[in-house]
Amino acid sequence: MTTKRVVVCLDVKGGRVVKGVKFEGLRDVGDPVELAVKAEAEGADEVVFLDISATVEERATLLEVARATASQLFIPLTIGGGLSSVDDVTRALRAGADKVSLNSSIVSRPELLGELSARVGAQCVVASIDARRVGDQWKVFTRGGRTETPLEAVSWAQRCVALGAGEVLLTSIDRDGARTGYDLELTRAVADAVSVPVIASGGAGQASHLVDAFVQGHADAALVAGILHDGVTTVAALKRGLRDAGLDVRGVR
Amino acid sequence: MKATLFDYGAGNLFSLVRALEVVGVAPTIEADPLACAKTNDLLVLPGVGAFGHAAARLAPARVALARQLAEGRPCLGICVGMQLLFEASEEGEGAGLGVIPGAVTRLRTPRCPHIGWSKVGEEDFYFAHSFACRPVDSSVVRASTTFDDERFASIVRWRRTVGVQFHPEKSSKAGLALLGTLVREVTS
Numbered sequence: 001m002t003t004k005r006v007v008v009c010l011d012v013k014g015g016r017v018v019k020g021v022k023f024e025g026l027r028d029v030g031d032p033v034e035l036a037v038k039a040e041a042e043g044a045d046e047v048v049f050l051d052i053s054a055t056v057e058e059r060a061t062l063l064e065v066a067r068a069t070a071s072q073l074f075i076p077l078t079i080g081g082g083l084s085s086v087d088d089v090t091r092a093l094r095a096g097a098d099k100v101s102l103n104s105s106i107v108s109r110p111e112l113l114g115e116l117s118a119r120v121g122a123q124c125v126v127a128s129i130d131a132r133r134v135g136d137q138w139k140v141f142t143r144g145g146r147t148e149t150p151l152e153a154v155s156w157a158q159r160c161v162a163l164g165a166g167e168v169l170l171t172s173i174d175r176d177g178a179r180t181g182y183d184l185e186l187t188r189a190v191a192d193a194v195s196v197p198v199i200a201s202g203g204a205g206q207a208s209h210l211v212d213a214f215v216q217g218h219a220d221a222a223l224v225a226g227i228l229h230d231g232v233t234t235v236a237a238l239k240r241g242l243r244d245a246g247l248d249v250r251g252v253r
Numbered sequence: 254m255k256a257t258l259f260d261y262g263a264g265n266l267f268s269l270v271r272a273l274e275v276v277g278v279a280p281t282i283e284a285d286p287l288a289c290a291k292t293n294d295l296l297v298l299p300g301v302g303a304f305g306h307a308a309a310r311l312a313p314a315r316v317a318l319a320r321q322l323a324e325g326r327p328c329l330g331i332c333v334g335m336q337l338l339f340e341a342s343e344e345g346e347g348a349g350l351g352v353i354p355g356a357v358t359r360l361r362t363p364r365c366p367h368i369g370w371s372k373v374g375e376e377d378f379y380f381a382h383s384f385a386c387r388p389v390d391s392s393v394v395r396a397s398t399t400f401d402d403e404r405f406a407s408i409v410r411w412r413r414t415v416g417v418q419f420h421p422e423k424s425s426k427a428g429l430a431l432l433g434t435l436v437r438e439v440t441s
Contacts (some may be wrong), residue, residue: 002368002369002370002371002400003369003370003371003377004382005370040425041284044370045370045379067267070265070267070268070271071267071271072271073268074268074272074422074423074424074426074429075379075423075424075425076379076381076420076423077268092284093264093265093301093366094264094265094266094267095265095267096265096267096268097264098264098268098381098420098423099263099381117303118303118305119302119306120264120301120302120303120304121301121302121303121333121344121383122366122379122383123382123383124264124301124381125370142339155372166366166368166381167366167368171392195363195364195365196364196365196366196368197364197366197368197369218371220364220368223367235332245352249369249378251377
């Protein structure tokens with residue numbers, strides 16, 4: 001058995017954790033190292049740092065943040081945002097990341113996935129897909145949800161896996177920050193279409209939403225962010241909710 | 254306690270260094286495999302990178318290191334570092350140290366890679382792998398783990414060498430506790 005994972009995502013900009021609604025309107029929610037360590041103490045199974053920096057200066061701080069975090073964090077750390085080459089990824093891993101998540105860079109150059117998995121192993125390589133419903137399908141967006149691509153999310157996820165991704169981080173732009181639950185249809189469509197673990201993202205408001213993502217959405221992991229930062233709930237409370245729903249989770253008795 | 258941590262040049266060694274420090278080990282990172290074979294302290298083969306890449310980096314010192322392990326040098330192999338104790342892997346070209354007879358084969362589970370927390374004994378530990386070790390001699394297996402419909406060796410022990418398929422350095426408190434125990438076992 002593998003437990004259902006609760007993944008805590010921290011959007012990092014200029015060395016601080018920020019949170020936005022529908023990819024816009026950012027506000028400061030704290031220090032990344034402190035929040036990551038707190039997440040582990042509460043029972044989080046993984047931490048993700050997504051670098052949403054707009055400038056090179058802001059971005060330069062992320063590797064320092066990663067290093068400071070990795071020296072205190074003993075659960076997996078994923079870093080994403082702005083990684084566009086094997087060298088970028090190597091630097092992120094050397095700074096203390098266990099996995100890297102790639103989004104816009106693999107849309108522009110899908111071969112990067114194969115180059116990376118040959119070097120660091122597929123289990124280190126996460127394909128991050130931001131999707132939004134357009135008509136009767138889900139389209140892939142890049143650049144933090146601003147640019148629509150011709151790609152359809154389910155087939156793009158399959159292609160990412162075929163090329164070497166070991167995991168898919170699937171974000172519904174429509175649900176991001178809305179707290180009305182994950183896009184279960186999207187999550188299930190992707191989770192059923194690929195053989196690698198899928199992390200559902202965008203829309204968590206309460207424990208039952210995570211239960212739905214696992215049971216109905218067939219996700220292996222669920223990502224949470226905003227509801228933790230606002231003190232709406234805690235990782236421990238979410239995990240108790242999962243356990244009470246009969247799901248296998250780590251660290252809850 | 255001193256240790257030499259072999260750097261295949263492919264990933265995050267930082268967390269493992271920190272975890273070893275927490276359990277009282279002071280590792281020296283060494284990228285030159287021949288230099289790794291010049292000392293006789295705890296050899297750590299970290300769990301980063303793909304088998305083919307790591308095996309190629311290890312190749313110049315393969316025979317020397319295998320001999321050291323046979324003679325009782327303590328060794329800890331994590332994830333792909335555990336797999337390098339075996340003869341060969343379906344993941345890539347090249348030879349492992351071959352101190353434990355057997356091969357490394359791909360998981361045939363519906364979901365692969367196996368990423369997440371699974372039971373080793375009573376506790377959950379973090380796994381991130383697509384391949385698993387298949388020892389010829391089952392007496393080396395200290396613990397097994399079940400993922401989907403497959404059961405595989407998650408801890409192997411041979412002489413003063415121990416291999417773990419999961420990442421103790423990424424398994425929170427339970428991982429650090431086990432890391433300390435394993436290090437003491439192979440070095441005492």
